Amino acid sequence: MTDTFADLLACEDIVMFANAAIAGTGQREFRSTAAAQRFGLRFLHDYVCGNYRDVYTAMLAIDINDHNAATIIHTLLATSAQATPQQRRAERPLIDRRLRGLPPQRAYKLFHALQRDRVNNRRTRAIIRDYRAARPDPALDAVKYRAALKAATRHAHLRLPGEYGTFLYDPLRPARYDTPLLETWRRAHYSASALYDLPLTVAEGFAAKHGIARTDFLRAIAPAATRGEALRLQSAAARADAPALRVDLHRVPLTRLAGYVLSLDLDERARRRGELTGALAAAARTAAGRRAGTWGRTAAVLDDSYSSFGSPAKRRRPLAVALACHYLLDALAERHTSHWVSGRTDPLMAYPRGSSPLAERVLDALETAPPRLIVVSDGHDDTPDVCASVLSAWRHRVDPGRATSVTHLNPVFDAEEFTPVRLSPAIPTVGIRAAENLPALVGLARFAEGTSGLHDLRSHLADQVERYLADSGDPR
Structure with missing residues (x-):
C-alpha cells in the first residue's frame, strides 16, 4: 500500500511521540529543566x-x-466525552492491563491526579x-499507601469491606x-518490637518515632525489605553490618544493576570486579533470553x-x-x-567525564564494517555537523546497499525538539529508557x-496490542 504525504506525516x-514516551519522564535533564520537559511532553x-x-x-x-503510561491513562479518562463508544470499549482493557503493570505508588499517584483534576x-x-478489587494484598495497600488509598476510595465513592473503612478514616x-x-x-504506635513486621518504608517512620538507631533498625528490618529496597540500601547495609539486607545482584534487572554499579566509587568497583561483571553478564543473558548469540557481529558506540x-x-x-x-x-x-566515546576500554570503570567526540568513534566503528552498529548517546556531539555528514556520506555513498x-538509541528527551536529538537524518533515532528494551527498539527503528x-x-x-492483552503473566 502506497502512503500519501499525509500518511507519512x-x-x-x-x-516522534513514541520516542518521547519512551525516553521522557518530565524530570530535569542535563540540558533542560523539568518544567521544559513537562511542557514538551504535555x-x-x-x-x-x-x-x-x-x-x-x-x-x-x-x-x-x-x-507516560500514567499520563496516557489520565488523558484518556479526562477526555472520555470526546471518544466514541467503540473507542471507549477498545481503551478499557488496555487501561486496566497497563494500570495493573504500574508500580502501586504510581497508580495511586495517578488516582490522586484524577481527583485533583476532577x-x-x-x-x-x-x-x-476494579483496580482496588484486583490488588493481591489489600491489607498491605492499606498500610503502605494509606493516604493515597483513602483519597482514591473517596474520589471513586468506594465502599470498603470489613475493617478497611475504619482503618482509613479513624485508624x-x-x-x-x-x-x-x-x-x-496499630501496635507499632505503642510497641517498638511490632514495627519490624511492617513494610520497610512504613517501619522507618515508626523507628524514628521510637528513637531507634538507624544501624539497629536496618539489621532487624532486613528480612522485610523488598529487593528494590535492599538494593537502594546497600551502602547503608554495609555500614550497619546487616548482611541479610544485601541483595543477590544476579537477580537484579540489567539497567537497574548498571545504575547501582555506577553509584559505587572506582576503588570498590575494582575490588568487586568479579562479582559485578558476573552479575552484569548474568543479567544481560537473562534480558537477551532466546535472542542470545543471534545478532552476528555487532559494534556499538557508547557515550x-x-x-x-x-x-x-x-x-x-x-x-x-x-x-x-x-x-x-x-x-x-x-x-x-x-x-x-572517552576512548576508555574498561566498561566497569565507566564514569561521566570529558567531551563528546562522537564522530571519531562512529568512524572507528564503521571502519570495521560491522553488519550492525548501535549508537547509544544523547546525540550532542562536539562537532554535530561533522557527525551528521559522516553518517550521511556513509549511508548514501559508502554503503547505499545498507550492508x-x-x-541511534537516545536515552534523553529533548524538550525543545519534542523528540530525542538525532545524529543524522540518514539514520533512525529511537528513544530508550532501559537496555532490556533494546531488541524491540531496534525493530521500531524502521x-x-x-x-x-x-x-x-x-x-x-x-x-x-494483541500480544500485550493476551499475555496473562505478570504485567511488569
Whole structure:
C-alpha cells in the first residue's frame, strides 16, 4: 500500500511521540529543566490524543515508561466525552492491563491526579474500583499507601469491606483489628518490637518515632525489605553490618544493576570486579533470553562523556543505559565490540567525564564494517555537523546497499525538539529508557527511518496490542 504525504506525516508524528514516551519522564535533564520537559511532553500528549486517539491508546502496549503510561491513562479518562463508544470499549482493557503493570505508588499517584483534576466520570470510578478489587494484598495497600488509598476510595465513592473503612478514616479508634497487618500497624504506635513486621518504608517512620538507631533498625528490618529496597540500601547495609539486607545482584534487572554499579566509587568497583561483571553478564543473558548469540557481529558506540551524568533527578541514567547496552550486546551478538566515546576500554570503570567526540568513534566503528552498529548517546556531539555528514556520506555513498544497519538509541528527551536529538537524518533515532528494551527498539527503528509507512506502523501496533492483552503473566 502506497502512503500519501499525509500518511507519512502522521507516521512521523506517531514515531516522534513514541520516542518521547519512551525516553521522557518530565524530570530535569542535563540540558533542560523539568518544567521544559513537562511542557514538551504535555504538548505531545494533547496533540497525539487529539489527532490519533486509537494510536495514542495503543502506545500503552509498547515499552513506554511508567510516567507516560500514567499520563496516557489520565488523558484518556479526562477526555472520555470526546471518544466514541467503540473507542471507549477498545481503551478499557488496555487501561486496566497497563494500570495493573504500574508500580502501586504510581497508580495511586495517578488516582490522586484524577481527583485533583476532577476527573470523576463513571468509567474512571469503575477503573479505580476494579483496580482496588484486583490488588493481591489489600491489607498491605492499606498500610503502605494509606493516604493515597483513602483519597482514591473517596474520589471513586468506594465502599470498603470489613475493617478497611475504619482503618482509613479513624485508624486508632478500634482496640484491636482482626486483620493481622492492620493490628501490627496499630501496635507499632505503642510497641517498638511490632514495627519490624511492617513494610520497610512504613517501619522507618515508626523507628524514628521510637528513637531507634538507624544501624539497629536496618539489621532487624532486613528480612522485610523488598529487593528494590535492599538494593537502594546497600551502602547503608554495609555500614550497619546487616548482611541479610544485601541483595543477590544476579537477580537484579540489567539497567537497574548498571545504575547501582555506577553509584559505587572506582576503588570498590575494582575490588568487586568479579562479582559485578558476573552479575552484569548474568543479567544481560537473562534480558537477551532466546535472542542470545543471534545478532552476528555487532559494534556499538557508547557515550560516557560528561553529559551522560544526566541530572540530579536522573543521576547517571544515560551512562547506566549505555553500560547496560554494552553487556546486553555482548549477550546478543556472536561477536561484539564497544567503542566508548572517552576512548576508555574498561566498561566497569565507566564514569561521566570529558567531551563528546562522537564522530571519531562512529568512524572507528564503521571502519570495521560491522553488519550492525548501535549508537547509544544523547546525540550532542562536539562537532554535530561533522557527525551528521559522516553518517550521511556513509549511508548514501559508502554503503547505499545498507550492508551495515545503523541505529541511534537516545536515552534523553529533548524538550525543545519534542523528540530525542538525532545524529543524522540518514539514520533512525529511537528513544530508550532501559537496555532490556533494546531488541524491540531496534525493530521500531524502521519506522523512524521512514522505510515503513503508516499502514505498517498501525499493523505493528495492532500486533503489539494483541500480544500485550493476551499475555496473562505478570504485567511488569
